[in-house]
Amino acid sequence: MTPGSPPNREELRYWLALHRAPLIGSRRFCAILAHVHSPRVLFETKAADLAALGLKEPTISYLCRPDWQAVETDLHWLSASGHDCLILHDPRYPPLLREIPDPPPLVFVRGDISALSTRQIAVVGSRNPSPSGRRIARDLARGLVSAGFTITSGLALGIDAAAHSGALEADGITIAVAATGLDRVYPRRHQELAETIVERSGALISEFPTGTGPKAEHFPRRNRIISGLSLGTVVVEATSRSGSLITARFAAEQGREVFAVPGSIYSPLSRGCNELIKNGAKLVQTVEDIVEEFQTQSTVQAYEPSFQTDSETDQPYMELLKYIAYDPTSVDTLVAATGKTPEVIMSMLLMLELQGHVASTAGGQYFRIQ
Template identity: 80%
Template sequence: MTTGSPEYPDDLRYWLALHRAPLIGSRRFCAILAHFLSPRALFETKAADLAALGLKEKTIAYLRCPDWQAVEADLRWLSASGHDCLTLHAPRYPALLREIPDPPPLIFVKGDVSALSSRQVAIVGSRNPTPSGLRFAREIASGLVSRGFAITSGLALGIDAAGHSGALEAGGITIGVAATGLDRVYPRRHETLARDIVTRNGALVSEFPPGTAPRADHFPRRNRIISGLSLGTLVVEAAPRSGSLITARLAAEQNREVFAVPGSIYNPLSRGCNELIKGGAKLIQTVEDITEEFEAQLSVQCYEPSSFETGSGDDRASMQLLKYIAYDPTSVDTLVAATGNTPEAIASMLLILELQGHVASTPGGGYVRTR
């Protein structure tokens, strides 16, 4: 790691220091970035001005005397090979994750950062699944890998581990999102799994700095990253009020696909999935049930940029892109991540859709469906 590179700006230590500030969550951090552009400016602002921004006394006291010792520990961890930190402003920060309402201001990464740019489907579920649930999670992960998707999950026991393992066994990429610092693995019995993910072209991700132990309130925060990195989330088995249902709810709020595997009404682990299906999640029995939702994405990949320049297939490709444009503003970055096309190709298709009256541009640079 070199703090003078574009990925690690000179003021990275101020990002890390603000990240550790008390009473500064991801939403407040992002609001600060909108006001100051760089965290460094916040540390150079007078206390009275900080109070005028609504910051609490405890936060202001920390900003006057940050925990630089902890920041130096973060920087030492980042100096190791294969360790990275992506700030919200970094070019390699995952485009889909940046689009969620409360993106983590920075993420620590161990492994191959490029894995975060792959097309991901999240697989989540019970920590105490049935044998058939475990088998299905492994098989669906393997099937998705064979069709070019990466598998994202939370490193937990049960369905999470089966999804990661199924991807690895099929020779694919998998991303593990941790609820701890990346200097430790939770649960500890998954140390081998975590090592395999890192050494086989995958990555571990966390918004928590090194040294952070597992806490109950960390897991819902982790879940929004699992769904935020992914085009869709599949719940294999889940009891009512489980963490997996939180991930599914977050995926829906993030305008991502939600899939669920049905089960017997007598199986407690099927109740959560059956409720999701009643609420609109897509019922999944085969890998094709998932991949057909992304047919437009896969079809658009068949068009090279030259086909847009020569005028062949323009209308068909543009209409396929339309599926990924919501009635709320959708950014070009999101469309690039969802389709694999270049920004130039996306721009060409958007122009056609706008001229045909299917979409309209918004002041923030996004696009919305008009019909």
């Protein structure tokens, strides 16, 4: 294989085979590539010589008897239209991802490969966000799309899905990095979202081969790719133990920008973001806070939440809104503050919720989102 060119099918078989070898992570794979011109060499080397390279017995045993049937399954998947595999030497391999300390030696792609080389911003956060968090993620994604960025995230429930959806709503490109093989979608309820991403000139990407299901240890590996593809990572709502903080840490280690949306000191969903800001992440209140770091402020269109009185909302509703915090507020608190009956308060809250000014919690409380 000529360096800097895509591999032919026969050469790719050896890349795929080595990729499936036990105890061969991305760092060891890349270290091997520094000593051999092709993975094929390892499969033609005697066991004793493989041991001399420092490889462990399970790896050596596999290299002597590769699982070619599994490799054929990968190749069968790759034969479908819109499916591809980019090895580290491939000129189409995402340039920013190649720069990280442990780039995946190969990535599977479904969709438009050119999307992987666009200017990307990662938007990540809680799988169980507040309604306000979902709205912020969608608005930020829409605004970043209008500024010329691609939105990258992890296809997870919550903030990830909101970010992907916001990009699609703005007719933008979005990339989903999977923690499984691309022959399946996780979570299953995002099958339609995944198909839409591909149909709209975006891409699904994974370092995991076909047949790989979701495992806890796969998600941190997925997260380093999300940050590695991106110029910066924005965290929207995260608890102090959120996996999104792992993505932010990877971004910092990779020399990329880290952004966080602040929140209430009383909200567990804000603790992770507030801690990031305390430790040096840039506080985000508007899309411009992100874009200005990349010197393209003039291309931004405002999509930040704003509150304005209009003819549909009269003064009593505005007065009630003053007593509703951005943290959950009970109906009893509003009754005590306004002197109105619970029935009147509930009726007014319903109108404010329909107009998008407040949202309700599972516990029957309300908080302001505009």
